Amino acid sequence: xxxxxxxxxxxxxxxxxxxxxxxxxxxxxxxxxxxxxxxxxxxxxxxxxxxxxxxxxxxxxxxxxxxxxxxxxxxxxxxxxxxxxxxxxxxxxxxxxxxxxxxxxxxxxxxxxxxxxxxxxxxxxxxxxxxxxxxxxxxxxxxxxxxxxxxxxxxxxxxxxxxxxxxxxxxxxxxxxxxxxxxxxxx
Amino acid sequence: xxxxxxxxxxxxxxxxxxxxxxxxxxxxxxxxxxxxxxxxxxxxxxxxxxxxxxxxxxxxxxxxxxxxxxxxxxxxxxxxxxxxxxxxxxxxxxxxxxxxxxxxxxxxxxxxxxxxxxxxxxxxxxxxxxxxxxxxxxxxxxxxxxxxxxxxxxxxxxxxxxxxxxxxxxxxxxxxxxxxxxxxxxxxxxxxxxxxxxxxxxxxxxxxxxxxxxxxxxxxxxxxxxxxxxxxxxxxxxxxxxxxxxxxxxxxxxxxxxxxxxxxxxxxxxxxxxxxxx
Numbered sequence: 504x505x506x507x508x509x510x511x512x513x514x515x516x517x518x519x520x521x522x523x524x525x526x527x528x529x530x531x532x533x534x535x536x537x538x539x540x541x542x543x544x545x546x547x548x549x550x551x552x553x554x555x556x557x558x559x560x561x562x563x564x565x566x567x568x569x570x571x572x573x574x575x576x577x578x579x580x581x582x583x584x585x586x587x588x589x590x591x592x593x594x595x596x597x598x599x600x601x602x603x604x605x606x607x608x609x610x611x612x613x614x615x616x617x618x619x620x621x622x623x624x625x626x627x628x629x630x631x632x633x634x635x636x637x638x639x640x641x642x643x644x645x646x647x648x649x650x651x652x653x654x655x656x657x658x659x660x661x662x663x664x665x666x667x668x669x670x671x672x673x674x675x676x677x678x679x680x681x682x683x684x685x686x687x688x689x690x
Numbered sequence: 691x692x693x694x695x696x697x698x699x700x701x702x703x704x705x706x707x708x709x710x711x712x713x714x715x716x717x718x719x720x721x722x723x724x725x726x727x728x729x730x731x732x733x734x735x736x737x738x739x740x741x742x743x744x745x746x747x748x749x750x751x752x753x754x755x756x757x758x759x760x761x762x763x764x765x766x767x768x769x770x771x772x773x774x775x776x777x778x779x780x781x782x783x784x785x786x787x788x789x790x791x792x793x794x795x796x797x798x799x800x801x802x803x804x805x806x807x808x809x810x811x812x813x814x815x816x817x818x819x820x821x822x823x824x825x826x827x828x829x830x831x832x833x834x835x836x837x838x839x840x841x842x843x844x845x846x847x848x849x850x851x852x853x854x855x856x857x858x859x860x861x862x863x864x865x866x867x868x869x870x871x872x873x874x875x876x877x878x879x880x881x882x883x884x885x886x887x888x889x890x891x892x893x894x895x896x897x898x899x900x901x902x903x904x905x906x907x908x909x910x911x912x913x914x915x916x917x918x919x920x921x922x923x924x925x926x927x928x929x930x931x932x933x934x935x936x937x938x939x940x941x942x943x944x945x946x947x948x949x950x951x952x953x954x955x956x957x958x959x960x961x962x963x964x965x966x967x968x
Contacts, residue, residue, distance in 0.1 A: 516719050552719045554742070570719070576749075576817045577707040579717060617739065642811030646744045653862050687862065 505532035505541040516549045517570050517580045524573070527587050534634045535595040537564075545591070547573065556590050558612055564598045566591065588636050589628075596627035605671030618679045621650040622664060626675065629665035640665070656685035693771050694828055697821040700763060705815030706756075714820060735924045736853065738861035747857060747866075748812045754850060755803035756819040757843075761880075762796035764827025764839055765789045772832050781832045782891075788883045795876045806869045826909060833891050837902040840884025842909035845934060845947075847877045849919050852930035878937045885938025911950045916958020920951035 507528045509521040528543060537543075542563035547570060554571035558564070572590050575583035600606045600623070609615075615623070625647055628638045644661055651657040660678045667674070692699075702708070736746055768789045772781040807814060826838035851874035858866030892899035913919065919927040929951065934944050 550719055552717065554745070577815070579709065579713065579818065580719075617741065620741075639811055639813070641808070642745075642748065645748070645809070645811040649738060649744045649861050649863070653864065 504529040504539060505537055505543050507532070507543045507545070509545045509547065511547065511549065514547075514549050517574065517582070519547070519549065519570070519573065519582045523582065524587060527584060528591050531588060531591050532595055535592065535599055535630075537595060537599060543595075552579065556594060558594050558597055558601070561598060561601055564595070566594050589631070589638055592631040592634065592636055592638075593624060593627045596630050597623060600627075603671075605669075605673075607672070609672040609675075616679075618650045618683070619675065621646055622660075622675045622678050625661055625664040626667060626670055629667065632665070651679070651682035652686040654682070654685050654687065657682045691770065694830065695763075695767060697824050697828065700760075700821065700824060702819070703815075705813075707815065707818050709818035709820055711820065711822065734926065736857060736926050738857060743857075743861075744810075747854065748807075748810045749817055750850070751803070751806060751810060751854070751866075752812050752817045753820075754847070755800070755807060755814075757823050757847065758796055758799040758803050760821060760824035760827070761839070761844070762793055762800060764824055764835075765792040765796060767827060768832065768835060769793070779830070779832070785832070785836075785887055785891075788887070792880055792883065795880065799873050799876065802869050802873060806865065809865045822912075829905070831898075831902075833888060833898060833902045834905045836884045836887050837906045838909050840880050841888065841939075842906045842913070844877050844880045844884065845910075845937070845939070846913050846919065846927075848874065848881060848933045848937065849927050849930045851877060852933055853927045856928075874933065878933055881934070881937035881939075907946075907950065910947050911954060914947075914951040914954035916961070917951065917955025920955055921948050922955070925951070925955075 505528070507525045509524045509528075512521050514521070524545060524547075528545060532541060532543060533539075544563050544565040546559070546565065546567045548568070549570040551569045552571040552574070553569045555569045556572050557567045559567045568590060573582055573586050575581045575586065601609065610619075612620075625643055628640075628643050631638050632640065643665075644658070647661045648657055651660065660682050664670075664675075664678055734740065736743060736750070740746070766789075768781075769786050772779060772786075774780060774783045774786065804814065823839065823843050826843060827835055829835040829838060851870045855867055855870035855874060858864070858868075858870060888899065888902055892902065917925065919925060919929060921929045921931075929944065929948055931944050934947075935941065939947075
């Protein structure tokens, strides 16, 4: 199982359990298919209820998350396993992709467009679905439509990315180009 | 059947979890509570190109959905809680008819919101429910009740629906745009009912009218939340001046809400600046 470190170890603003997050992350990393000696760091900013998340680095794999992304939307300040799996699963699949030669040409996360981000997330969350984590597919479809257009072409691209395995950065770029060409200007 | 049903007795199934105002405002992560500001300097406009826009829109529309349920419950209770008559704790029969019509509208809004939630990928009860709208509908004075709910909170609904209609338009989301447009049309009528009944019932009672307007100011200030609603370009929710005037607000009354919003924004920014400095 991967070596996981969560910071901070104890929480003052929220009722999170670092050991439980370590345990969940180890199991997720195994299912994602990361090597057993992978080092993963999760840096949690517990002082904000916002929910931004980011893959900071690959060696070690470092995820930066705002506390809101791990919490239960119905019970503020409480840890939600579903939320942890949703965020960590998605980001670890992205990390795994980035470690693959097929994604060597992908720009840094900060340089990705919203369309590229969402296409990559769709590809990652689709694999989370097949790992048995039951993510919110309709929520992801709504994100995708917002970024790629409310068109049949965008819906078909979503289905393709969701169900895919073994894609490369070029495949994601092609999907983005395809939906862009079909976009009807809003308004 | 009980009169003035307390908020904690509202019927909900197991999908819904309630969050009290105390819980919401005692969260230490709020600006001024010791939490970080994540570099924020003030409110940010909800536009489709904002990174978290789809999820912010989903959460906001879920808040509107539970607000519709409570508006239905509130209007229904107003039909039931007061007898017909001319006294302080009574209401004209025509007011009850207006509330019955509003019940029908709110029930339809619940149905629209359920379908909209499904479209946006939101599960019913996915987010915690605040019962502030229904709490305003528990005021024992029917005039204050209508002023707080129909003018302040339904007025806020006008601002939200108009903003989200524009959001749907710029995102190219036809379902969101049309749902908001249809509900907006009804909200204008509901606010107009509040404005008309306030003026008619308090025509010869200026003190009661002033108490009602003061109650409205308190609710309006509370829900301008650090600049959440205002007339600035970057206000997350824009004050819908034209629709409010159609709903019976005078130009001066809209100016007053705008000023309250500016004040709430300045207070919120001061809290953020203090948090950033510490």
